[in-house]
Amino acid sequence: MVFWDRLKESLKGVRDRWSRGISALFLGGAVSEEFWVDLEDLLISGDVGVDLAEGLIAELKEYAKRERLSETSQLRERFLGLLEERLISVPKMGEPLFMACRPSLTLLVGVNGSGKTTTTGKLAAQYVKQGHRVLLAAADTYRAAAIEQLKAWGERAGCRVIAQAPGSDAAAVVFDAIQAAKSTGTDLILVDSAGRLHTKHNLMEELRKLRRIIDRELPPESVEVLLVLDAVMGQNGFRQAEAFHEALGLTGVILTKYDNTAKGGILLAVADRLKLPIRYVGLGEDIEDLRLFAPRDFVEGLLSD
């Protein structure tokens, strides 16, 4: 099933979809000042961000003027193209995990509750299914429940989980996992990390430490750091992405809980302003509810009602 079909299905429960408003604007009618105002309002309310909304509107206005177009339906294709350009100009948009070296490693980071552990489990299941040897590392060592949760996902996905006792050093778990992977011919290590630490610890410091261990043990081309971002966070999510990117050098973003929101503008904001590729989108809580992001399907779906 293509990305948007699945998305539509999972969005059934969500009323007042953002995309419905946008597509309605392009059904026809005059290209009036009201149209531009409505379009800008909708983009901003959908978490696209003020800068990007203004940029898109300026470009579309110029196009309308140059081509002497007065009907909104005549602008639909061009608007779709502008959105798609913003997305596909970012390298690795919608691409799966890099697996050039063995072992490759993906560190999943993000604030608490964003969906890191669930996404780690879903990715593990997909890569195991494709025939890869996958190892999970339980680097959220602060809560016993977090380790148990990852072990349960490992069982469902059918892969080994490297874990230590609660409270142990997360960097040591990652180090162990890398050694185990090297000695067993593992293709992919997925590292689940903490979203919140006890007050005396600093999350970014801890994650930087993980990154240092990883960089010491593996070549840079085999390492990915993906931000797991909750779509419901809206523009706050954008600020999170900025902070994690600054601290860790992200290689991409996985947007989770897209089934829980009517909006999708955060995808565009992250791509356009941080130049970070959206790699996967989470569309539910089940093991198969993770899709590669498909830019064309996404923009077509936005304007297809």
Ligand SMILES: Nc1nc2c(ncn2[C@@H]2O[C@H](COP(=O)(O)OP(=O)(O)OP(=O)(O)O)[C@@H](O)[C@H]2O)c(=O)[nH]1
């Ligand atoms: N609807 C929906 N729920 C999701 C999705 N991804 C994760 N969840 C749910 O979000 C909740 C939190 O997910 P976790 O994977 O535990 O999040 P986490 O980032 O590991 O959280 P911490 O370990 O506390 O930092 C769980 O109830 C998941 O089932 C998604 O794509 N859609």
Ligand SMILES: [Mg+2]
């Ligand atoms: Mg977790």
